[in-house]
Amino acid sequence: MDIYSNRSTYKLIIILFALVIGGLSVVYTNDLVNKLADRERKLIDLSAKGYKEIASAEFSESQGFLFKEIIEANTSVPVILADEEGNYISHRNFDAPKGLSPEKEAAYFKAQITEMKLQYPPILIEIAGLKQYIYYRNSDLINQLRYYPVIQLAVIGLFVIMGYLAFSLSKNAEQNRVWVGLAKETAHQLGTPISSLIAWAEYLRMKPEIEEEGIVDEMDKDIQRLQMITARFSSIGSEQKLQLEDLGEMVEGAISYLRSRVSQRVVINVKIQPEGAQVMAFINRPLLEWVVENITKNAVDAMVGEGKLTLEITELTEGNVQMDITDTGKGIPRKQFKKVFEPGFTTKKRGWGLGLTLARRIVEQYHKGRIFVKSSEPGKGTTFRILLRNRM
Ligand SMILES: Nc1ncnc2c1ncn2[C@@H]1O[C@H](COP(=O)(O)OP(=O)(O)OP(=O)(O)O)[C@@H](O)[C@H]1O
Ligand SMILES: [Mg+2]
Structure with a gap:
């Protein structure tokens, strides 16, 4: 009777499988995030070059246009251009609060710069002795992606738990139905032979030679026992x-x-x-x-x-x-x-x-x-x- 002990082995296999899938998805997304971050860094490098070229004296019209394109190609990575003292000059891809006074705006970007410095060192652009810095940080996309595996795992976990619950509930319900149905059917089936046994016992009781030997009394006991079993089965079935x-x-x-x-x-x-x-x-x-x-x-x-x-x-x-x-x-x-x-x-x-x-x-x-x-x-x-x- 070890159909029941196999169950825990299956459970273990399913849990292990879920863990492996979860682990792989975390590793994969992490790799993706790192690649994306790398690509963003390259993009910033490129725009830095763009800034440099535009600011330098000796660029042609077409070059300027090209580099402007490069700078504008960055539609996701937040960047701030600042002077040597860290004073804000211009920005891209920021959801800055609207309608700020110039002082408040400068203060806002200064705070951003302080944060960005912690993530990546700024890129220095030096044009004719004038130093400027490009500050940048990961795009919101990357930040969201970093949380993605956690959310994904939570969702997978939820599904596994829900699936498991649904499965075991329906299995329990099925076992209940089988158990109850079988009991009811057995009680039902026993009914007919028991009634005829009762009738046979009554018939035998009318024969003095059999009655005297006490056989019918013994039969009655067995019939009572059978009736009790039927009562149990019919009780458990309803x-x-x-x-x-x-x-x-x-x-x-x-x-x-x-x-x-x-x-x-x-x-x-x-x-x-x-x-x-x-x-x-x-x-x-x-x-x-x-x-x-x-x-x-x-x-x-x-x-x-x-x-x-x-x-x-x-x-x-x-x-x-x-x-x-x-x-x-x-x-x-x-x-x-x-x-x-x-x-x-x-x-x-x-x-x-x-x-x-x-x-x-x-x-x-x-x-x-x-x-x-x-x-x-x-x-x-x-x-x-x-x-x-x-x-x-
Ligand atoms: N009073 C008891 N003293 C010692 N062991 C007990 C006692 N009651 C139950 N057990 C143990 O629990 C086990 C399970 O009991 P259970 O009544 O569920 O099944 P069973 O008696 O083995 O078989 P059956 O289905 O015929 O009743 C028994 O096999 C026995 O090892
Ligand atoms: Mg027992």
Whole structure:
């Protein structure tokens, strides 16, 4: 039964795959950004040359035109032309606030220059002893691109999470439908043979020679058991209303079957706290009997023919009722406290590992209660605890 353990391997592969894709995309965009930044630097170099040529005395009309074109080709990289003292002369590609007074404008660009100096050293243009500087920084495009991988990763991550959720939700929904549908169908199918068995038993009861041997009474017990199984399957296959019922009575019903089957050396005790009280809880009786039966069967298995099984029902405050099922069996290692509830987990040769899965499903989904291993010590015994409600 290891279809369930493969699942985590698949998960791991998918996560690794997502990480590799994410990593590659970061590396790729980074490379792209660096190349673009490099290209922008070259563009600025070129415009610097353009400025130089235009400012120099010996340029022809056509050359001047050419270099003006080069300067104007830069439509993305923000540049500021400033004098030796860092006073603003002109700019390109700035979203400067509109309508500033000349002083305010100069101050604005001065502040920009201070920032730009930190990013790239300015380019010096020296024309006839006159020094000017071109300050520049990365274009907004590059700045946006730098954040791009982060945004991209976030988006990919979101998709992966959403996809995973959608997948597991739909898978859970499907499992639910299969489980519930199968149970309902089984209950339905059992109905007909059971009714005819009842009729046959009635018929046999009318034959004195058979009636006297007590055969019909035994048959009746089996029929009742079959009816109980049908009730369980039909309850799990449909939304059932919970009813306020006596837990002590329910437990007695659930273990009566066990009592006749376990060895004399297994002592079964039912304790109710406060003593003699009627502790009530909202339950679906056929389903909760099934839970108690599964847990007590496990307890008996764990004790291999000898020990003490105690069922203790306690009324708590705040609308809760607690049921502890304690055995003196082989115990459960602490790291398996959660694992025992997983489908397919079993340590038995003939086990399906479904008893506790079913129990948890019934307690948590149908009763909105809780079930867990309260304590266990290897070699000494185990206590399972079930919490139910006595108020709605
Ligand atoms: N009271 C207990 N003491 C010790 N081990 C337990 C106890 N209850 C459950 N376990 C462990 O948990 C495992 C799972 O229990 P579960 O009832 O889900 O399946 P199972 O009993 O192995 O098979 P089945 O589907 O027939 O019930 C058991 O195989 C056993 O190892
Ligand atoms: Mg079991």
